[in-house]
Amino acid sequence: MNYYAIRVIYKHEMRRAFETVAQSFASPILTTVLYFVVFGSAIGSRIESVGGVSYGSFIVPGLMMLAILTQSLSNASFGIFFPKFTGAIYELLSAPVSFVEILIGYVGAAATKSLIIGLVILGTAGFFVPIEIAHPFWMLTFLVLTCISFSLFGFIIGLWATDFEKLQLIPLLVVTPLVFLGGTFYSIDMLPEAWQTVTLFNPVVYLISGFRWSFFEIADVSVAVSIGMILGFLIVCLGIVWWMFRTGYRLKQ
Template identity: 70%
Template sequence: MNWYGIRAIYQFEMARTWRTLMQSIASPVLSTSLYFIVFGAAIGSRMGEIDGVSYGAFIIPGLIMLSLLSESISNASFGIFFPKFSGTIYEVLSAPVSAFEIVAGYVGAAASKSIILGGLILVTARFFVDYEIVHPFWLLAFLILTSVTFSLFGFIIGIWADDFQKLQVIPLMVITPLTFLGGAFYSIDMLPDPWRTITLFNPVVYLISGFRWAFYGVADVNVAVSLGMTLIFLVICLTAVWWIFRTGYRIKT
């Protein structure tokens, strides 16, 4: 294992984050704070509890997941797309590092940024609403697992995209709508049939439900199912990355 190679890629990507601190960290935290102000403090104070949890606290897992998914994808996709766009990817490919070490460096950095962002949003939420964390270990586990999984997904998007516009297509046109429709601001048990059944085909439902269970011990679906769905998507992303490096799809041509 070439730890020096992994560390070099990781540190380079993390340095880019500190150079663009306003865009990478401050902007998502500020945007999420506005959600807390509008939905948590203003509207939430006029709404009743959901599953025994105040509305302002209930939406915290969904808001964190909304930022986590979009930022994980954006950070990882841009991280690999820019070297491909500028041609420096060939220097990385010709270096004495394996495909696993390249992915570990880029995905590790993107996941680290998302975990830091999730922690900052969690701290920020305390200024607007009171909340508790029933299962802190599983909270951290879901946070790390989701960050790594969607950073891998973003890495795949960065390889697939051949222009900057395509980098934003899936985060804006797919992930954000799925998050809003996945129970970020409501419990899917509040939906009438057949809409509740249809919603269960939304993979983001399982992410938000598992994350909310880690906070309050309540969930729309069984936490084991949420964990299993996340692991399945992780395996799919790992398989896709393996295929990309094995065939050289849009990375060696």
């Protein structure tokens, strides 16, 4: 394992994030705070509690997931797409570095940035509403697994995309709607029975449900199923990345 190569890629990506603090950290945090203020005030005035938890506190895990998913995708996809766009990817591919080391460097940096954003949002939310974490270990487990798995997904998007328009296609048209319809601001128990069944086909529901359980011990679906879904997604993403590097898909063109 070439740890030096991993460290170089990781430090380069993290340096780029801290050189653009406003875009990398301040913007998603400010956006989440605005979501929190608007939804917490507008809807919270009509819904006192959900499952025995005040509405303001209830939406905190969902808002964290919203920020983590979008930032993991954007950080990882842009991180690998930009070297492709400039042609620097060929220097990386010709270096004595395996795809595993490239993957760890880029995905590790993207996951780290998303993890930092998630924890900062959690700390910021504490200024607005009281927050209690029933299962800190499982909260961190869900947080880390989500950051890694969606950074992997973003890495795949970055390899697949051939221009900046495609780079934003899946995050904007697929992932963001799934997050908003996945129980970010509500419990699926509040929906009509038919829509509850439809919602269960949304994979994001399982992520948010499991993450919310780690806070308040309330969940829309089984926690074991939530963990299984995210682990399954992680394995599928690893398999796709392995195939893309093995075949040179969108890398050697």
